[in-house]
Amino acid sequence: MAKPTPLSGFPEWLPDGRIVEQHVLDTLRHTFELHGFAGIETRAVEPLDQLLRKGETSKEVYLLSRLQEENSQIPDKQLGLHFDLTVPFARYVLENAGKLAFPLRRYQIQKVWRGERPQDGRFREFIQADIDVVGAGELPYHFEVEVPLVIAEALGSLAGIGLPPVRILVNNRRVAEGFYRGIGLDDVEGVLRQIDKLDKIGPEKVSGLLVAECGATEDQAKACLALASISGSDVGVIAEVRALAESHGAVTELLETGLGELEALIAAASERAPGVVVADLKIARGLDYYTGSVYETVLVGHEQLGSVCSGGRYDTLASDGRNTYPGVGLSIGVSRLVSRLLSAELVRATRSVPSAVLVAVSSEEERAVSDAVATALRARDIPVEVAPSAAKFGKQIKYADRRGIPFVWFPGTAGEDGVVGADQVKDIRSGEQVDADAATWEPSDEDRWPQVVPVP
């Protein structure tokens, strides 16, 4: 067959890129588990009616059909690939509610699919890493403080490999709605829709749209823009919003509730993750379906990449008529992060294979000797492979070098006197070669497994 070409929007990495991705996934998982989140995995498919339950017909869902369907007597229910992990999680919660303990802290790291036009950082198949806390009937506000701090820690623990710092931008539906209603604008969704365009079209045009589309006066529009211009990572922002509201006689109970929540989040964050969480009153996306806090996350210096982690609080993640399950969660766009780390050459793996050691083979007859060395090293958790052929040692060293394997091991051979010499191990980076015993030799911690490191 002809050489296949990549499918646009379906990213794949070479083995060294996969080492970076795997490191990111392992790090996220470890942080989530340290915080007591239990991992689950849901099937890749959901019934179509479930996927479109929230009227999200704009999502580019991939539908499934069976090649041999015509042979089947009972046609299958229409299935589609999930486009996020929230819809399947909500279904999982309802399906297993009787067997789950609430509040449920769960993480979920899986691929999702969207049939969108691919562009930079936007894929048709990509990995998401989600954490959510879901309650049965109720869910205290403090989880809205906790969840973004777990994300801050998870992404922060990738700083060591070269991930740029992140800013988690937060807003609160109650603050926005309370303010708009306070100044007399009741088309809250409409106002949010216009505010969401600020970055794209600028304040002047947004102001015009607020007047034309939402029935705002010039003064009301000005107040909305003033609110949207407030941001900051300390509790001073709360006073700023309150002062603005007071100047418009717009202090409502809803606004005060929202400000109290936002203040708790900012206060806790400025202590536990200083500088990471920033109140940004212009965040409007998602405020139409989130009911409390809302989060977006940018990579500092890569803001144009868009949000790498978004989420919020929903009073009704799921409901089966009898019970309602409120939740709060965030979703990391892992593929977007990893593809940027790789394409911008911010990080690299120290080698492309797990092996720390290549055991050389002097002749095919003596392959068993090399196999025995490998077994002894592996017994002490050292990743090893044995040379594929008894080629000249120079060629075997080249095999290791090409893959970044740091050590080549030479089993001792019998001299003319019949006495078997000591094994030797060569660090092919320095060229240093020393006697070694497979029962005791150890590589350094850095050399044992491939490392993921920042590119200087």
Next chain:
Amino acid sequence: MAKPTPLSGFPEWLPDGRIVEQHVLDTLRHTFELHGFAGIETRAVEPLDQLLRKGETSKEVYLLSRLQEENSQIPDKQLGLHFDLTVPFARYVLENAGKLAFPLRRYQIQKVWRGERPQDGRFREFIQADIDVVGAGELPYHFEVEVPLVIAEALGSLAGIGLPPVRILVNNRRVAEGFYRGIGLDDVEGVLRQIDKLDKIGPEKVSGLLVAECGATEDQAKACLALASISGSDVGVIAEVRALAESHGAVTELLETGLGELEALIAAASERAPGVVVADLKIARGLDYYTGSVYETVLVGHEQLGSVCSGGRYDTLASDGRNTYPGVGLSIGVSRLVSRLLSAELVRATRSVPSAVLVAVSSEEERAVSDAVATALRARDIPVEVAPSAAKFGKQIKYADRRGIPFVWFPGTAGEDGVVGADQVKDIRSGEQVDADAATWEPSDEDRWPQVVPVP
């Protein structure tokens, strides 16, 4: 919405089941990496022509279409979900051949999809864990010995959690073909097809079919059945096959080549994984497309589950006209294994959440005190969660108990004299409660993370 019901053939686990599955996946991955296999992941979809390249129209492929396709001006290439990891790996090798180093040792752990009728141990979505070694142009036989031994080690390292012992049954295309041709039967595929029915319909009917369908004489049919009856885990089987061939004057060069290979495999296996690898000359499945060794694996005591790990050697895994890539590999049916481990209650997780410790909260005002304890414990890699509400301590202990969290931590509180008492930690299994310092306290290794253990 109404309570959703499971989709037949799409298995999902509760959080404690997922801990078992994750442990299996981690163990396999660790063994593969210890042996120098590099992990890759390929996209879930392949162009349909690629999926059907080997004429496998009998495979129940899931095709994809986009919900909004009619709005799209350029129709997409027809895509389908991959039904195994070999086809996508072959495509990956060709696509990236210039950037990969051969022989390439790769593992790949991913979901695959088949639109088959679901039955016990047979799913529509399931996880496979594959290892393959692929050469450019050539691939020495010793990899056919190595690969099943890596699998033996990987599955053997799950014995500790309660996986029953495995038997890897091996055969060799050259032995079968050499023998059949030696006795004068040239319809090798036809004979293999009948031999494959032995377990289902028994020797008498197979014999009849060999005569009726493959033009065999009674004597030739008898010889085929005699060959199929040979099995054993020591090199004695080689002599047995040779003696049978000699008695029929059927020793061919091809047979001798095959016997030499099979002998090398059995000899190495009897030393490195005694009793695990068994030559079984009746294995016929896959011999039509594998060109050398062929492997099937059964769980001892669960043989009716079918093979949990199959594979073999193919002289042409992939070919782009200029280069040919021979390979040898095995694929573990992880979901089949895990579903049996769980449904037969062979293993269990010691708890359903990662948390080793629940930090109690005395009042919502003092939640920050509990958060600080949690942070201190996590800094030393102890998984912790903080109680969801400042309920009565009895209720908080019940929260831990329900999830299997072994320890509840009580931050010290100020007495009437204003002096803050020491923190205490309670092992809720024994009821023992002692003073503890979050900066130094450690759980035992067994208690730190959830363990997967055999059910007695």
